[in-house]
Amino acid sequence: MSTTTKIVATAASAGVLAIGWQVGLQQDPTLELGSTAEQPSSVPAATGSSSSSSTKSTSSTPSAIAATPMVLKDGTYTGASTTYRYGTTQVSITVTGGSITDVQAVYTAAEGHSEQIQSRAKSVLRQQVLKAQSAKIATVSGATFTTQSFTTSLQSALAQAQA
Amino acid sequence: MDVHTAYATPTTAPAQSYVSRARRRAVGAGALEVGAWLSIALAIALWLGTGAWHNVAVSNVLTQLGIVAGLTATDTCLLMLLLAARIPIVDAAIGHDRALLAHRALGFWTVLGLVFHGAALVIGFSLRDELSPIDEFTGLLGTGDLLLAVLSLALFFLVGVSSWQVARRKLGQEAWHAVHLLSYVAVGISIPHQFSQGIFAQPGLMRFYWASLFIVTGFALVSFRLVLPLITSLRLGLRVVDVRPEGQDAVTITMQGRHLDSLTIHAGQFCEWRFLARGLWWHSHPFSISAAPGDNTLRITVRNLGAGTAVLQHVQLGTRVHVAGPYGLFSSVARATDGGAVLIGAGIGIAPIRAVLEETSPITPTTVILRAHDAHELYLIDEVTALCHAKGAKLFVATGPRGERGWLPRHWPDTALSQLAPQTSSSDIYVCGPDAWMESVIADARAAGARDNQIHAERFSW
Numbered sequence: 001m002s003t004t005t006k007i008v009a010t011a012a013s014a015g016v017l018a019i020g021w022q023v024g025l026q027q028d029p030t031l032e033l034g035s036t037a038e039q040p041s042s043v044p045a046a047t048g049s050s051s052s053s054s055t056k057s058t059s060s061t062p063s064a065i066a067a068t069p070m071v072l073k074d075g076t077y078t079g080a081s082t083t084y085r086y087g088t089t090q091v092s093i094t095v096t097g098g099s100i101t102d103v104q105a106v107y108t109a110a111e112g113h114s115e116q117i118q119s120r121a122k123s124v125l126r127q128q129v130l131k132a133q134s135a136k137i138a139t140v141s142g143a144t145f146t147t148q149s150f151t152t153s154l155q156s157a158l159a160q161a162q163a
Numbered sequence: 164m165d166v167h168t169a170y171a172t173p174t175t176a177p178a179q180s181y182v183s184r185a186r187r188r189a190v191g192a193g194a195l196e197v198g199a200w201l202s203i204a205l206a207i208a209l210w211l212g213t214g215a216w217h218n219v220a221v222s223n224v225l226t227q228l229g230i231v232a233g234l235t236a237t238d239t240c241l242l243m244l245l246l247a248a249r250i251p252i253v254d255a256a257i258g259h260d261r262a263l264l265a266h267r268a269l270g271f272w273t274v275l276g277l278v279f280h281g282a283a284l285v286i287g288f289s290l291r292d293e294l295s296p297i298d299e300f301t302g303l304l305g306t307g308d309l310l311l312a313v314l315s316l317a318l319f320f321l322v323g324v325s326s327w328q329v330a331r332r333k334l335g336q337e338a339w340h341a342v343h344l345l346s347y348v349a350v351g352i353s354i355p356h357q358f359s360q361g362i363f364a365q366p367g368l369m370r371f372y373w374a375s376l377f378i379v380t381g382f383a384l385v386s387f388r389l390v391l392p393l394i395t396s397l398r399l400g401l402r403v404v405d406v407r408p409e410g411q412d413a414v415t416i417t418m419q420g421r422h423l424d425s426l427t428i429h430a431g432q433f434c435e436w437r438f439l440a441r442g443l444w445w446h447s448h449p450f451s452i453s454a455a456p457g458d459n460t461l462r463i464t465v466r467n468l469g470a471g472t473a474v475l476q477h478v479q480l481g482t483r484v485h486v487a488g489p490y491g492l493f494s495s496v497a498r499a500t501d502g503g504a505v506l507i508g509a510g511i512g513i514a515p516i517r518a519v520l521e522e523t524s525p526i527t528p529t530t531v532i533l534r535a536h537d538a539h540e541l542y543l544i545d546e547v548t549a550l551c552h553a554k555g556a557k558l559f560v561a562t563g564p565r566g567e568r569g570w571l572p573r574h575w576p577d578t579a580l581s582q583l584a585p586q587t588s589s590s591d592i593y594v595c596g597p598d599a600w601m602e603s604v605i606a607d608a609r610a611a612g613a614r615d616n617q618i619h620a621e622r623f624s625w
Contacts, residue, residue, distance in 0.1 A: 016205055
C-alpha cells in the first residue's frame, strides 16, 4: 500500500466516521424506562434488532399527556387483537369513575424468547398506562415491537371507551 | 537468423507506454484499496449514526461491540467475494495473485469477526436478560432465522479451517474446493437473520446500503464467474487437438477453437480450464498459457501434481474444453519499466516463463534463468533455448539441490541475481515456481535494487 493510498484511505475513512458520529449524536439516546419515577430498571431488548430500532422509536414524554385528558365511559373494553412479528397482543381496559383502573393484556408468542420479552414488558406497559391514562406511553427498551403492538390494541380499546 | 529478423519489429507496445500504463494501474489499485477501507468505515459510520452507543451499560456495550464486529465481518466477507468474483477491472489493476492474497488475509479476520460477533451478542444478551449464556443461546436459537445464522457461522468456521495452509495441503485441491463452495451457502443462510431481526430490519439508509452491497456482489459473482465464462466457452468451442508428453511427468495440451483472436489473452496469463470428459468435468484447474496464442490454438503444459492433474495426463483428443479467463498480470502487459526483462522459472513454472519470453521484444535486454532439482524437471527446455537464441536472450540453467539459503543450487554458492542479470534493478522481473523458492528469489531481486512493482510473481499453489 503506497503512502498516498494510506493517506487518502485514512482521511476518507475518518471523514465518514466523523459524519456517522455526528448523526449519532443527534439521535435521542435510547429511551430508558429508568427515567420514569416508578420504573427503576429497563426491560430487556427483543433481539439484535432492537439496538437500532429502539433508538429511532421515540415516544411522547409523559408530560404531554396531562394536557389532553380523555373522557372515558365506565366499563370494560377489549381492543382488537394485533398480530406482529413475534406474536399477538390483545389489550382490555377497565374504566371506573372515568379513569383507567385496570389493564389486562393477552399475549401469544411465536416462540420462547419472545415470550420472555413479553412477560418482562407486560407489567411495565400496564403500569405506564395506569399512570398516563392514555396510549401515550414510552417504548419499552428492547421490546419495541411488543410495545407497538400493545399500543395499537390499547388505542382500539380506548376508542371504544370514548365512544 | 531468420527468426531473429522476424522479431525485429517490436511486437509489444512502445516502451514509453509501459511506465504510464503501470502508473495508471497503480492509481487503479490505490482506488480499489481506498474503496475497500471506505466500505469498512461506512459500515461502522452507519452504525454510529444509529446512536446505539449512547447506552453504556456493560450488556449494551458488549452487544454493540458484537454488532460492530458482525458489520465489519460482513463487509470483509463481501470484499472477499468481490475479490473472488474475478471482476475484469480488479484483475487488470491488481492481478489475480494479489487479489488472492488479499482474499486470504481477509478470510482470517472475517471468521474471527463472526465468531466474536456470535459470542459477544450471546453474552451481551445474557447479561441483559440475567440468564446464563447457555439459556440465552438456546432461547435465541428458537428465534426465527437465528438457527440458520448459527449454522452459517459453523460453515464459515469449517471453510476457514479447511483453508488453513496445513489443512489445505492435506485435503488436496479438489476436496478443499468442495468445502470452499460451502461458503456460498454460509453467506446465503446468514442473510435472513440480518434483515429479519438484525440491524438492517428497519427501513433506512443502513438497510439500503447493505442490500445494495449484497445485490452488487451477487451480480458480480454470477456475471463474472458463471455467465461470462459460459459465453466465452460457447463462442470459442475449444477442443483438445494434441497431447504431447513433456519430460517424465508432464504433458502439453493443445486446444483449437474459433474466434480466438477475440480473446485478448497475453502469453503468461492463465485460465481456469475444465475438460468436459468423464471424471474431469467437475473440477477446474488454473493453468498458464505456455505459448503465445496463435492460429486459433491455445497451449498449456500440465504437470502431474495431484489427483486432478493426474487424470489430465490422459485426456482424449476431441474433448471439449470449458474455459474461464484469461486472468492475471503475469505477462508483458504488467511491465513497469522501460528497461530489461529477467525471467526466472522453476520446474513447471517454466511454462509461463516460456510464454512471457515469447512475447518479449528482442530489443529488450533479457536474461532467462531456469531452475530445477534435476535435468528432467526442466520442462520445455528445448523451446526456451530456441526462443533465447531467437531473442538474443542470455540463458542460465541451474540444476541441483537448493543450498541452505537462497534459491540457486548448492554448488552455486554466493551467486546473486545481480551477478547473473546485472540489469535487474532497471528491469521487470518475472518469477514462477514454488512459494518458498519464489520468496527467496524476490528477496534477492529486492537486494539487487528492484522495486516491488517491478517484480511479477505467479504462484501456482492454490
